[in-house]
Amino acid sequence: MAGIHYSAASGTFKPRSPALLFLFAFLALTLLFYIFSISSSSPHSTGLLISSRNPSSDIDYSFVASLEKFLTKSPRSETAGEDTFSGTTSVEDARKLDDSIWKNENQRLYDDAFYPAFSPLKVYVYEMPSKFTYDLLWLFHNSYKETSNLTSNGSPVHRLIEQHSIDYWLWADLIAPEPERLLKNVIRVHKQEEADLFYIPFFTTICFFLIEKQQCKALYREALKWVMDQPAWNRSEGRDHILPVHHPWSFKSVRKFMKKAIWLLPDMDSTGNWYKPGQVYLEKDLILPYVANVDLCDAKCLSASKRTTLLFFRGRLKRNAGGKIRAKLVELLRGADGVSIEEGTAGEGGKAAAQGGMRKSIFCLNPAGDTPSSARLFDAIVSGCIPVIVSDELELPFEGILDYRKIALFVSSSDALQPGWLLSFLESVGAAQIKEMQANLAKYARHFLYSHPAQPLGPEDLVWRMMAGKLVNIKLHTRRSQRVVKGSRSVCTCECRRPNVTSSGPLS
Numbered sequence: 001m002a003g004i005h006y007s008a009a010s011g012t013f014k015p016r017s018p019a020l021l022f023l024f025a026f027l028a029l030t031l032l033f034y035i036f037s038i039s040s041s042s043p044h045s046t047g048l049l050i051s052s053r054n055p056s057s058d059i060d061y062s063f064v065a066s067l068e069k070f071l072t073k074s075p076r077s078e079t080a081g082e083d084t085f086s087g088t089t090s091v092e093d094a095r096k097l098d099d100s101i102w103k104n105e106n107q108r109l110y111d112d113a114f115y116p117a118f119s120p121l122k123v124y125v126y127e128m129p130s131k132f133t134y135d136l137l138w139l140f141h142n143s144y145k146e147t148s149n150l151t152s153n154g155s156p157v158h159r160l161i162e163q164h165s166i167d168y169w170l171w172a173d174l175i176a177p178e179p180e181r182l183l184k185n186v187i188r189v190h191k192q193e194e195a196d197l198f199y200i201p202f203f204t205t206i207c208f209f210l211i212e213k214q215q216c217k218a219l220y221r222e223a224l225k226w227v228m229d230q231p232a233w234n235r236s237e238g239r240d241h242i243l244p245v246h247h248p249w250s251f252k253s254v255r256k257f258m259k260k261a262i263w264l265l266p267d268m269d270s271t272g273n274w275y276k277p278g279q280v281y282l283e284k285d286l287i288l289p290y291v292a293n294v295d296l297c298d299a300k301c302l303s304a305s306k307r308t309t310l311l312f313f314r315g316r317l318k319r320n321a322g323g324k325i326r327a328k329l330v331e332l333l334r335g336a337d338g339v340s341i342e343e344g345t346a347g348e349g350g351k352a353a354a355q356g357g358m359r360k361s362i363f364c365l366n367p368a369g370d371t372p373s374s375a376r377l378f379d380a381i382v383s384g385c386i387p388v389i390v391s392d393e394l395e396l397p398f399e400g401i402l403d404y405r406k407i408a409l410f411v412s413s414s415d416a417l418q419p420g421w422l423l424s425f426l427e428s429v430g431a432a433q434i435k436e437m438q439a440n441l442a443k444y445a446r447h448f449l450y451s452h453p454a455q456p457l458g459p460e461d462l463v464w465r466m467m468a469g470k471l472v473n474i475k476l477h478t479r480r481s482q483r484v485v486k487g488s489r490s491v492c493t494c495e496c497r498r499p500n501v502t503s504s505g506p507l508s
Contacts, residue, residue, distance in 0.1 A: 059451050063162045063169075063291060066452045067141055070172055074134065093231040100193030101235070105475075121186040121464050121471070123242075124195035125174050126230070128202060132223050136203040137168070139210050157209040159293065160247065163375050164205045166264060166288045166450070167244035170463065171201045173454040182453050186464040192232050196471060197262075198241045200227055204250035217253050224254045236478040242467075246288060248274035255279070262467075262474070264288050267373035268395045282395065283473065286466055289397040289448045289459055290375035294355040296449065297384040301359045302442055310338030310426060312361035312385065314354045315376055325390065325413055326367045329422075333365075336423060358383035362434060363409070363426055366390065367416075381407065382445045386437050388426070390416045398462045400469070402447060406440040 060066035112119055144158040173181060174188050189195050202223045207216045227233055233241060238261040245251045245263050255263075256279065263285040269275050311333070316326075333339050340357060358364055364380035367390045380387045387408040396404055404410075409429070416422050446457055454460035 059453065059455070061296070061449055061451050063165045063450075064144060066172065067137060067168065070452070071134075071137060071141055091234075094234040097192055097231040098235045101195075104193050120184060121468055122189045122194055122196045123174060123186055123199050124189050124192050124197070124232070125171070125199045125201060126227070128200070128223070128226060131219065132202045132226075133171075136206040136210075140206050143210065161205050161209055163290050163293065164246040164250075164266070165291055166246045166459075167201070167203055167205070169291075169450040169452065169454065170244065170264075170460055171199070172452050173460050174199060176453065180453060182456060183461050183464065184456075185461065185468065195232070196240070197467065197474075198230075198232050200241060200243050200261075202244075202251075204245055205247040208247065208250045220251055220254045224257060228257070239478045240474050260284075262286060262470070264463075266290060268393075283470075286463065286470075287373075287395055287397045287399075288463060289378050290373075291450055292378045292382045292448060293351055293375060294358065294379045294383055296382050296445060297359060297442075299442070302384040302438060307360055307362045307385075309340050309357070309361040311363045311365055311388070311423070312340045312357045313365035313367075313376075314340075314342040314357050315374075316343070325417070328417055329365065329367055329390065332417065332419060333422070339423070354379065355383065358385040361385050363388050366408075368394070377408075378448045381441055381448055384438055384441050384445075386434065386441065388422075397459070398447065398466060401462055401465060402444065407437055407444050 060069065108119065140158065140161060144161075146158070173183065174186070178187070192198070200223075204220070207219055211219065227238075227241070238258055241258075241261040243251070243255070243258055243261040243263050245255060246266055248266065248269065251258075252274075256276065259279045263280055265275075265280060265285055265287055267287055268280055268282065268285075313330075313333075330341055334341050340361065342353070342357065358380055362385070364376070364383070364385035364387055366374055366377045366380060366387045368374065373391075373394060373396075377387050377389065388411060389408055390411050390413060392413050396402075409426075411422065411425070415425075446455065447462060448459055449455075450459055
């Protein structure tokens with residue numbers, strides 16, 4: 001039946017053209033389809049689809065929460081895969097692996113015109129015995145509520161483990177089922193000859209803090225021997241192996257034997273207190289951010305109108321080595337108008353106080369700790385508080401990818417220690433610049449939030465982007481470590497230089 005419409009002139013209803021009615025119906029359906037498409041694809045839209053399932057609800061940013069789920073889904077221990085060697089390997093084992101890797105690399109080189117620039121990194125994850133992996137995670141899980149367990153400087157050991165838990169976040173992402181992973185620039189391979197890099201999943205920081213000292217050192221020696229018995233280690237002397245030693249004390253007793261590996265560090269520590277000369281350098285190693293101890297600041301708390309404090313600092317006021325500048329700065333700044341200086345305290349109360357103070361402040365002071373870096377820098381970033389970095393020799397995570405000048409102010413130690421200079425400098429920063437830097441902080445925060453599943457442009461993603469930039473250099477140095485004998489390819493396993501390592505006796 002034809003449609004009808006009202007005629008204003010006659011006051012009667014007249015039939016409408018069927019063709020016109022069809023056109024209106026088609027346009028209406030098209031509009032509805034467009035609205036539905038936008039609402040289902042946009043994370044910012046509201047509606048039934050978004051309200052019934054929040055896309056971010058399955059993302060864990062808490063180490064404890066993520067670990068709880070991880071251990072629930074994972075076995076208590078894992079069985080070594082068939083491609084992993086468990087005993088001492090021979091020169092022939094390393095030679096065969098080297099030939100296989102060389103064959104695979106040449107195939108990728110000729111088949112992929114963009115290799116290695118735009119090819120995903122292929123990482124082989126060692127399936128180490130559970131005493132190096134799952135057992136240590138369970139040890140943390142079953143004891144993390146014991147916050148009374150403190151280090152010599154008063155810091156809760158479990159909080160320190162969380163702060164340096166980059167080894168967990170990277171490993172959990174690498175071994176997750178491929179359909180659940182979001183990162184596309186790195187893939188896990190299960191054959192060593194296909195690998196660009198080798199990941200060592202040993203939780204060295206948990207061992208250091210939660211296991212008796214001599215027992216931990218013995219476990220370090222066992223892990224060292226296990227890794228050095230792998231043919232991949234012997235073919236490259238570890239140059240293509242990734243060793244997470246993010247806490248400067250972890251693995252310290254034996255890491256000199258793995259100094260050619262790629263170390264994942266909190267900073268380069270130019271003071272020499274934590275790393276010996278020649279052990280760490282930017283061409284080889286990678287700096288990763290600490291895990292933030294505060295919650296991400298939302299749009300509401302980013303408001304500049306609610307930030308009434310000019311400069312805020314809360315933490316340990318007396319530190320060792322390069323951190324001694326803290327005490328001098330405190331002496332200069334304490335009691336000044338617009339400045340809040342507080343001694344840090346442990347536990348949830350300390351976290352709440354630090355988080356509240358940062359969210360009420362425009363600038364957050366970031367002097368060096370015992371090492372040139374400090375976890376407080378990343379707490380300030382995710383709190384929307386502009387970091388004021390007072391450190392003369394500081395290398396920052398992902399430099400070359402991220403421009404820290406957009407989100408932080410850099411001040412030399414000599415300037416900061418001049419009476420009145422620092423406050424005059426901060427007061428001279430204009431409102432427009434502050435607003436712009438706060439907006440940039442909101443954008444940059446995602447680069448420092450570890451999560452599971454790992455998110456694109458999150459710290460895990462940026463780790464592999466930085467690794468990709470090092471890959472050509474790693475392969476070049478790996479080739480140089482091998483001998484060429486009468487035109488044939490051979491492997492230098494350097495047995496003469498390998499330490500005599502046992503699980504019970506000292507290194508010799």
